[in-house]
Amino acid sequence: MAVIIEVLGWGGKSRHHYRVEGSSISIGRGYQNDVVLSDSHISANHLRLDAVEGGWQLTDLDSLNGVEIIKNPSINSVSADSTSSEIVLADGAEIKIGRTRLRIIADSHPVDAAKELHRLEKDVGQLNRFSIWLPLLLLVLIVDITALYANSFVEWQWKNALSSILFTQVFLLMLALFWGAVGRFLREEANFLGHYNLILLAALVYSASDWFFGVIGYNLSAEFLIVAVAPLLNLMLVAVLLAANFALATSMLARQRWITSVGFVLLLLIVSVANQMQQWGEFSPYPEYFSALELPALQIGGGESVDEFILSLDDLFTEADQLAVKK
Amino acid sequence: MAIDKNTGRAIKFLLGLLVCWHIGVYSQTESAQTLFAENKAAILQIQVIDVTSGSKSVIGSGFVVNAEGLIATNYHVIQLAASKPEQYRIEYLTAADKTGDLQLLDVDVINDLALVSASDLGAQPLSLAVTEPPIGVPVFALGNPLDLGLTVVPGTYNGINQTSYHPRVHFTGSLNSGMSGGPTLSEAGQVIGINVSTAGNQVSFLVPVTALHKLIAEYQGRAAAVGGMTQRIGQQLFDDQQEKFSRMLALDWTTMPLGQAQVIDELKPFVKCWGGSNSSSEKAQFLSADRTCRSEDNIYLHGKFNSGIIEYQFFWLEADKLNAPQFYAYYQRLFTDFVPGNKADEKDVGDFNCDDQFVIADSVENQRKTKAVFCVRAYKDYPQLYDVLFLQGTVDDSRAAFLSHFTLAGVSQNNARAFVRKFMGVAKWP
Numbered sequence: 230m231a232v233i234i235e236v237l238g239w240g241g242k243s244r245h246h247y248r249v250e251g252s253s254i255s256i257g258r259g260y261q262n263d264v265v266l267s268d269s270h271i272s273a274n275h276l277r278l279d280a281v282e283g284g285w286q287l288t289d290l291d292s293l294n295g296v297e298i299i300k301n302p303s304i305n306s307v308s309a310d311s312t313s314s315e316i317v318l319a320d321g322a323e324i325k326i327g328r329t330r331l332r333i334i335a336d337s338h339p340v341d342a343a344k345e346l347h348r349l350e351k352d353v354g355q356l357n358r359f360s361i362w363l364p365l366l367l368l369v370l371i372v373d374i375t376a377l378y379a380n381s382f383v384e385w386q387w388k389n390a391l392s393s394i395l396f397t398q399v400f401l402l403m404l405a406l407f408w409g410a411v412g413r414f415l416r417e418e419a420n421f422l423g424h425y426n427l428i429l430l431a432a433l434v435y436s437a438s439d440w441f442f443g444v445i446g447y448n449l450s451a452e453f454l455i456v457a458v459a460p461l462l463n464l465m466l467v468a469v470l471l472a473a474n475f476a477l478a479t480s481m482l483a484r485q486r487w488i489t490s491v492g493f494v495l496l497l498l499i500v501s502v503a504n505q506m507q508q509w510g511e512f513s514p515y516p517e518y519f520s521a522l523e524l525p526a527l528q529i530g531g532g533e534s535v536d537e538f539i540l541s542l543d544d545l546f547t548e549a550d551q552l553a554v555k556k
Numbered sequence: 557m558a559i560d561k562n563t564g565r566a567i568k569f570l571l572g573l574l575v576c577w578h579i580g581v582y583s584q585t586e587s588a589q590t591l592f593a594e595n596k597a598a599i600l601q602i603q604v605i606d607v608t609s610g611s612k613s614v615i616g617s618g619f620v621v622n623a624e625g626l627i628a629t630n631y632h633v634i635q636l637a638a639s640k641p642e643q644y645r646i647e648y649l650t651a652a653d654k655t656g657d658l659q660l661l662d663v664d665v666i667n668d669l670a671l672v673s674a675s676d677l678g679a680q681p682l683s684l685a686v687t688e689p690p691i692g693v694p695v696f697a698l699g700n701p702l703d704l705g706l707t708v709v710p711g712t713y714n715g716i717n718q719t720s721y722h723p724r725v726h727f728t729g730s731l732n733s734g735m736s737g738g739p740t741l742s743e744a745g746q747v748i749g750i751n752v753s754t755a756g757n758q759v760s761f762l763v764p765v766t767a768l769h770k771l772i773a774e775y776q777g778r779a780a781a782v783g784g785m786t787q788r789i790g791q792q793l794f795d796d797q798q799e800k801f802s803r804m805l806a807l808d809w810t811t812m813p814l815g816q817a818q819v820i821d822e823l824k825p826f827v828k829c830w831g832g833s834n835s836s837s838e839k840a841q842f843l844s845a846d847r848t849c850r851s852e853d854n855i856y857l858h859g860k861f862n863s864g865i866i867e868y869q870f871f872w873l874e875a876d877k878l879n880a881p882q883f884y885a886y887y888q889r890l891f892t893d894f895v896p897g898n899k900a901d902e903k904d905v906g907d908f909n910c911d912d913q914f915v916i917a918d919s920v921e922n923q924r925k926t927k928a929v930f931c932v933r934a935y936k937d938y939p940q941l942y943d944v945l946f947l948q949g950t951v952d953d954s955r956a957a958f959l960s961h962f963t964l965a966g967v968s969q970n971n972a973r974a975f976v977r978k979f980m981g982v983a984k985w986p
Contacts, residue, residue, distance in 0.1 A: 379881035382841060382889070450912050514900055516908035516931035516945050520892040524884050525954050532914030532925055535980050539973055545909050545932050546969045549942060553906025553934035 230280070230335065234264050237323070237330040248336070252280040256326070257290070270294050270327030278333065284319040285333060292326065299323040299330065344482065357423035365429040372436050373397065401428050412478035420477045427477070431470040438462055444527050452519040468494040587743050591696050592708045595745060597679045601649040601700045602629050602658070602672070602737060604636050613644065617699035617738030617751065618672065620681040621772065627677075628768055629737030630752055631663045631670045632856045638663060638670070638785050639858060648674055651706045662775040665789050665855055666722060666796045666864075667767040668752050670737075671775055682739055684765050685746035691715045697729055697751050697760070699738025709735070713748065716764060720852040721800060721826050725749040725762035790938035793855065793863060793966050797941070800826070801971035804866075809982045814847055815872030817958040817985040827851045827866055842883060843874040850897065855966065860901040863941075863966035867897040870983060871959040880954035887949070887957050891927075896943050898965035900933070905943065908933045915948070917984065924985055925952040930976070935966070944972045950985055958985040 231250050238244040247264045256264040259273035272292035278285040289296050298316065300323040318324070320335045355361070377390050405428050409421035438459060446454035471490035475481050481489065533541070604614040616633030620626070627648070637644040638660055646658040658672040689695065690713075697709040711729020727740060731754040739747040740762050749762025804826050811818040814831075822829045833845035848869045855864035871890065875883035896908075910931035917924055929947040944967060949959040960983045964972060 379879075380885040382878055382882045382886035384839060384841060450914070512902035512907060514905075515895050516910050516933075518908075518910035518929045518931055518947070519912045520888060520929070522884055522888040522891055522927065522949070522951060524880055525952050526880075528925070528951065530914070532916040535915060535917055535977070538913055538915045538928055538930075538980075539977055541911070541913065542930055542932075542973060542976065543969070545911055545930060546934070546942065546972075549906060549909040549932045549934040551906075552909055553936045555936050 230337075232278070232280075232285070233334040233336055233338070235332040235334060236266070237332055241323075241330075243332070254278045254285075255290075256331075257292075266327075266329055268327040268329045271329065275326050278318065281317055284317045284322070287316045287318050287324070294327055297325040299325055344480065356426050357420050359422065362422050362426050362429075365426055365433070369401075369429050369432050370394065370398070372433065376436065401425075401432060404428050408474045408478050415479050423477050424474055427470060427473050431466055434466055435463060438466070443521065444523055447521045447523045447527070448529050450519065452521075455521065464494045464498060467497070587694065588696055588708045588710050591741055591743075591745055592698070592706075595682060595698070595739075595741065596651040596706055598682045599651065599698050599706060599738060600627065600677075601703075601706075601734075602627075602633050603647045603649060604634060604644050605647055607643055607645060612647075615700065615703055615734050616736040617734065618648065619698075619737075619739045619747070620677065620679045621684060621747075621768070622681050625674045625677050625679075626661070626681075626772065626775075627658065627672045627674060628739075628750060628772075629670050629672060630750065630763075631665050631668045632752075633737045634660060634663075634670050634672065635856070635858050638789075641785075646672055648677070650677075650679070660785070662771060662778075663785065663789065663792075664767065664771045665792050665857060667763050667771070668856060669750065669763060669768060669771050671771060682741070682747050683745070684769060685742060685748045686769075688716070688764075689713050689742050689748055693742065695727065695729075695740050695742055695748060697727065697731055697735060697738065697740040697762075699731075699735025699751055701732035701734045703734055707735070711740075711758070711760070713742075717761070717852075719825055719828055722853050723764050723767075724752070725764050727751075727760045727762050728758050729760055730754070730758055731760040786937050789857070790935075790941070793938055793941055794968065796855075796864070797967050797971060800864075801967065801975065805971075805974050805978060809978065811982060812847075814845055814870050815843075815874065815958065815985075816956070817870065817872055817983070819847055819870040819960070819983050820849070820868060820979070822849060827868070841877045842886060843872075843876050845872045846870060854898075857904070860899055861904040862898050862900075863935075863943075865897040865963070865965040867964075868962035868979070868983075869960070871957075873957045873959070875955040883955065883957075887959075890959065891947070891949055894945060894947050894961055894963075896945050896965065897963045898943060900943065904937065905933045905935055908943075908945070910945075914951070915980075917980070924950050927951050928980075932972070938966075940968050941966050942969065942972060943967075946976055946979070948980065 231248050232254055233246050233248055234254070234256070235243040235246040249263045254264065255262045255274065255277050256266065257273050257275040258266060258268070258271045262274065272290070272294070274290045275292040276290055276296055277288045279288065287296060301316070302319045302321050318333050320338055321332065323330060323332045373394050374390060377393060378385065402425070405421060405425035408424035409419040412424070413419040442454050442459035446452060468490045471493060472486045475486040475489060598620040600618045602616045602618040603612040605611065606613045614633060614636060616629055618627045618629035621628050631638070634646055637646045646660060647655055648658050649655050656674050656676050658674050661671040661673055663670045693713050695711055695713045697711060699707065701707050709729050709731070711727050714726035714728050716723045717726045725748070727749065731751050735751045738751045740749045740751060742748050747765050749764055750768060752761055752763050754760040804823060807823060809823065810821045812821045827849040829847060829849040831845070831847040833843070834840040835843060835845070846869065849867065851864070851866040853864050854862050856862055873887060878886065908931040910929060912927060912929040915926050915928045917926070926948050931945040933943050935941040943963065943965045945963045947961045950957050962979060964975060967975070
């Protein structure tokens with residue numbers, strides 16, 4: 230029966246492992262050991278593991294820094310005799326010697342089922358391409374500049390436009406770099422362009438939905454579409470983007486990805502609601518009316534007659550009376 | 557010290573001027589002296605005392621108007637005591653340093669007047685003029701400016717101001733705070749007005765004595781102090797707007813052009829109009845011309861609440877160098893910024909309630925599509941009175957726009973509705 234000694238890294242992930250045959254395994258910094266570790270806090274002959282019934286008996290060979298048991302799945306089955314300095318480690322136990330964490334596993338230990346690749350990961354080769362990034366970036370820049378130009382009613386100045394565009398684009402770039410770094414760290418592949426393309430795509434969808442809801446809200450005289458529905462949908466867009474970034478950068482399962490992304494967005498929502506909560510029910514001496522205007526070409530439908538408009542005012546007076554009731 | 561020839565000549569000239577001026581005002585000075593000496597016993601400092609701290613919160617002036625000890629002052633002087641009688645009381649202080657309590661009897665918020673009485677004063681009352689003096693005669697304002705003691709300010713009577721709906725006497729002379737509620741006397745010693753406000757630089761305003769005659773008559777006709785001051789004020793506000801709007805709505809509203817639109821001309825004596833444009837600006841990317849009409853009347857209710865204001869405004873916009881989206885971006889910015897013309901506080905009014913609709917005028921010559929916004933807030937203490945804000949902008953032309961707006965403060969629902977109807981019918985871009 231072989232024993233697997235895994236050297237663990239950040240987050241308990243296996244960095245590399247040793248496979249040792251035999252019933253007695255020695256671990257230490259000395260080259261005569263079965264498992265040779267270079268950690269300078271480990272003694273030359275640090276410990277020995279002997280195969281026994283239900284695991285491996287741990288013997289500390291008078292090491293300088295000792296052995297710390299981090300996890301031992303069958304600790305309860307082992308007699309907790311305080312006089313005994315010898316402990317039996319079960320399959321899957323984790324110990325720490327020096328600064329090194331080790332996991333001791335039998336080679337019959339089951340492994341997790343393989344995770345299905347996300348669609349995005351399967352297509353990542355396609356998404357992570359310069360030929361997608363360049364047109365996307367150009368499209369985003371065009372949309373950005375057009376929006377700025379269409380909203381500028383003072384003399385057009387490129388420096389003002391550039392400063393605004395640079396600000397947004399550098400932010401998006403930093404976001405992509407962040408995800409690239411996360412991916413590089415967790416999965417040893419940055420997928421930088423993939424992340425960047427996802428972010429640019431989300432920016433485009435955001436611009437489109439913003440415009441779309443502006444036009445629809447204006448035509449229906451429905452301010453809530455602009456102040457409530459559109460922001461909520463944008464938060465959902467953020468959740469989708471985050472889930473996609475997670476899929477590219479981490480090995481999280483779909484459920485974990487969605488819980489994390491939606492949880493993050495909910496936090497954002499809570500923070501922004503908490504921020505506005507102070508103003509709820511506060512008196513304002515200024516009217517809050519829906520002031521959106523859109524180009525004549527973007528208007529569908531007709532309007533009320535003057536008589537209908539004036540008739541509709543009576544309800545406003547009744548409601549105003551209710552708003553003015555002294556508490 | 558040697559004075560050179562030119563300087564010496566200049567000084568002689570200046571001295572000459574001063575002497576001439578001195579002779580000119582000699583008779584005025586004499587009148588002022590006599591008036592002051594003869595009438596000072598009837599002119600009081602009015603103090604509003606905070607009951608908790610025992611100190612004066614507001615000072616003003618007042619004067620005795622009849623033998624029963626009836627005293628006139630401004631509403632804005634005693635307003636705190638009128639709205640919070642449990643927290644404030646009113647006292648008088650005579651020129652001879654005698655003090656005593658005053659009882660609030662009646663108010664006229666429209667003309668900023670109040671009647672109070674003292675049981676123990678026993679001063680000779682001032683007589684109230686019954687005829688208006690001719691323009692240009694010297695008159696004398698009396699009062700307690702800045703708590704400096706009783707003071708007389710000579711000035712000139714300049715007639716009833718014709719440009720405000722509620723008549724005010726234009727007094728050329730310096731009124732200062734603390735003189736509010738004091739009398740302005742003719743040379744004959746008759747009260748021709750009650751000091752009320754100043755626009756600075758010797759431009760001051762008095763409430764005509766006719767308003768005081770009317771208030772005294774009303775009070776004496778009732779022969780008892782008014783029970784609910786809030787109810788009385790509410791009734792005065794309601795009656796005033798009722799009369800004002802029935803007169804204004806009965807007028808034939810003449811129009812004048814603004815761009816391609818026609819806008820409402822000055823509705824005299826309710827508003828005064830001003831206008832401007834950006835046509836002289838070299839950096840302007842679009843054309844904007846505006847006309848703003850506003851009433852000068854401002855009914856003071858308390859420091860954070862006034863009413864009675866009528867305001868209407870028109871904008872004519874042309875895209876000029878801007879393209880259509882840019883023009884609409886500016887237009888929307890302009891459309892966002894409208895606020896009511898009067899001040900109001902949470903304890904006085906509810907929140908504004910607004911609605912917006914697309915409205916198409918259905919007359920033959922005007923079928924433009926517009927976006928119309930109407931906002932209304934109700935008064936909490938004065939039922940059936942509202943502040944309304946109306947905004948209407950054309951939305952069917954991508955190169956030009958006509959925007960009209962009005963706010964009415966302290967108006968009834970019926971009057972507001974009638975005003976909207978007439979306004980929408982007259983101000984338009986055919």
